[in-house]
Amino acid sequence: MRSKAFFINGGAGRVICSIPAFEKYAETHDDFVIVAEGGMNFFKAHPVLHKHAYDFWHKGLFEDKLKMRDCVTPEPYRIWHYYNQKCSLAQAFDIEINGLEEPRELPAPNIKITKTEGIGALNTIEGIKDQLGKEKCVIFQPFGRGVQNTDGYIFDPSSRSFNMGDVSTIINDLKKDYAVIVMSEFPFDVEATGSTTKHNHAIPQVGDIRLWAPLIANADHFIGCDSVGQHIARSVGTTATVVVGSTFPINISYPNEPTFDIFDIGAETRTYSPLRMTGEDQQDMENDECMTMTKEDIANVIESARKRLGKPVVRKVDPEKLKKKEQPKKCCDNPAHNPRGFGS
Numbered sequence: 001m002r003s004k005a006f007f008i009n010g011g012a013g014r015v016i017c018s019i020p021a022f023e024k025y026a027e028t029h030d031d032f033v034i035v036a037e038g039g040m041n042f043f044k045a046h047p048v049l050h051k052h053a054y055d056f057w058h059k060g061l062f063e064d065k066l067k068m069r070d071c072v073t074p075e076p077y078r079i080w081h082y083y084n085q086k087c088s089l090a091q092a093f094d095i096e097i098n099g100l101e102e103p104r105e106l107p108a109p110n111i112k113i114t115k116t117e118g119i120g121a122l123n124t125i126e127g128i129k130d131q132l133g134k135e136k137c138v139i140f141q142p143f144g145r146g147v148q149n150t151d152g153y154i155f156d157p158s159s160r161s162f163n164m165g166d167v168s169t170i171i172n173d174l175k176k177d178y179a180v181i182v183m184s185e186f187p188f189d190v191e192a193t194g195s196t197t198k199h200n201h202a203i204p205q206v207g208d209i210r211l212w213a214p215l216i217a218n219a220d221h222f223i224g225c226d227s228v229g230q231h232i233a234r235s236v237g238t239t240a241t242v243v244v245g246s247t248f249p250i251n252i253s254y255p256n257e258p259t260f261d262i263f264d265i266g267a268e269t270r271t272y273s274p275l276r277m278t279g280e281d282q283q284d285m286e287n288d289e290c291m292t293m294t295k296e297d298i299a300n301v302i303e304s305a306r307k308r309l310g311k312p313v314v315r316k317v318d319p320e321k322l323k324k325k326e327q328p329k330k331c332c333d334n335p336a337h338n339p340r341g342f343g344s
Helices: 012-026 061-066 089-097 115-132 164-174 209-217 228-236 282-286 295-309 319-325
Strands: 004-008 032-036 053-055 070-072 137-141 148-150 153-155 179-182 221-224 240-244 260-264
Touching: 004 012, 012 032, 012 089, 012 228, 032 061, 115 137, 115 179, 115 209, 137 164, 137 209, 137 228, 164 179, 164 295, 209 228, 221 228, 221 295, 228 240, 228 260, 240 295, 260 295
Parallel strands: 004 032, 004 070, 032 053, 137 179, 137 221, 221 240, 240 260
Antiparallel strands: 148 153
């Protein structure tokens, strides 16, 4: 029997969710490869899988690794148990990769964080806490992969991301007492026109998605939606508040995990959207308002985060210490890029 080459595509969340299945596969197979079509980020440094994984552009990949193997592209969204809400994304990968008939319990995804990454992230977190004068920090990922930014108007056609108004309300409440770090590809304003506040938040520009793992590991709490951040939080053991709209918690999150508070605001209205199965648009149209939160929903999310974060503490920092951390601005710096990522 020929050995296999597994092609893993899609976003970082899918990659992370495939890890437990591959760890199980490696228990009984040593001769296989993983082609990371979306990048090696989360296979890097893994104690078992790193040696099996390759970027799709790796030199000589076809002749050296693929030509002699059967090529397989696992698609968890096409597993019966997944689209009938009987298993999670990780379990669907496990069913397909390991040839199972039924889902089984799996450990948390294993993301290996190196010492260099961990120390760098800790320094970043501590620097932001110093700048914002807060002892505890929360990382907030408000948008999923499907979000669109059209001339500054941010929205998600798949209704998996927070609505912008709700993002502003949550950030403006929490940043009074905690250092709020926003996990987003692009900056945005959360203040109403004419509003002034002494409280800031941070939007660090992190080029490598992998580097969010040590940042989340060093945070005191995480808030997110149906996206990669919550999978990282589960992996590194950070508590999380997760809001779900058009997708089902059993499919894309961790409803039985005691460190997670999941708010399923789309439970009564959503229709399953057969992503990667059909090209229908009716389901997304029916789910259009699934992430619209009421004032009570927003209050519950804020209460969850505050309970997990605990009593706020003001951080006292020597002004001289802050001056030493400031980097001199070079003549060629891009004024639109703020390496500290602070927004008002």
